[in-house]
Amino acid sequence: MAQISRAGAVNIEYGHFPVGELWEPGFERRDDDPDPRASEAVVVTPGRIIVRSRVQQHTAPVVLALGNQQGQTPGAGWELLASVAYRPVYTGRMAAFDTTNxxxxxxxEPVRVFGQQVGPGEPTIDLDPSHTYDVQVWAQGRSDSRERFDEALPGADAERASGFEAYLIVFTPSGAQQPPSPATRESRRDRLTRSHGRPPLNSR
Structure with a gap:
């Protein structure tokens, strides 16, 4: 692996969580929401990858990685959930996020991936915005997570639930693109001219 993040923990609500690109000043903000009717386990929107959990509300470990070749299995217990394509829309700084916080x-605790123990910390990696990426989303414990959740916490506080699923998101370069660039900063004179159809009196 070219880069592996630290192991973070996402607070999942409403059965999903995002892995998204951090917005940078000067770029047009991309806040497209996924179709709520979509049934796919992983959905991509500009600037975000939405992962759907089988448990409505719980906390799950998440690790991000930047790979240098396709087909690397992270280790025992990991199952491939989906493969999707991603194009950076800002500067490529990716992070895992809680659903709402x-x-x-x-x-x-550490998470074992690719033969190493990944210690706790911030789940972030840096992509090259001049590349496009194939993204593999791997999961542990997902096949029976809902059933184990229902058995372990009947009527209990779901906000404290953890240990039912873990996720690994691996980005591998797949091609090239024109890197996104911030918008040219507009001067006050140009902004007033655009708004009123002519420049201010004191600058004609």
Whole structure:
């Protein structure tokens, strides 16, 4: 692996969480929401990859990785959930996020991927915005996570639930693109001219 993030923990609500690109000043903000009727386990929108969990509300470890070749299996217990394509829309700084509360926190324990123990910390990696990427989303524990959740916490506080699923998102370069660039900063004179059809009196 070219780069592996630290192990974070996402607080999942409404059965999904995003892995998204951090917005940078000067870029047009991309906030496209996925189709709520979509049934795919992984959905891509500009600037975000949405992963759907089988458990409505819980906390799950997440690791991000930048690969240098396709087909690398992360290890025992990991199952490939989906393969999708991603194009950076800002500067390529990717992070895992809670569903509603901002960036993921540090995980409580290490996560084993690609033969190494990944310690707790921030789940972030840096993509090259001049590349496009194939993304593989791997999961642990997902096949029976809902059933184990229902058995373990009947009537309990779901916000404290953890240990039912873990996720690994691997980005591998697949091609090239024109890197996104920030918009040219507009001067006050140009902004007023655009708004009123002519420049201000004191600048004609």
């Amino acid at each position: 901002g960036p993921a926190r540090s995980a409580d």
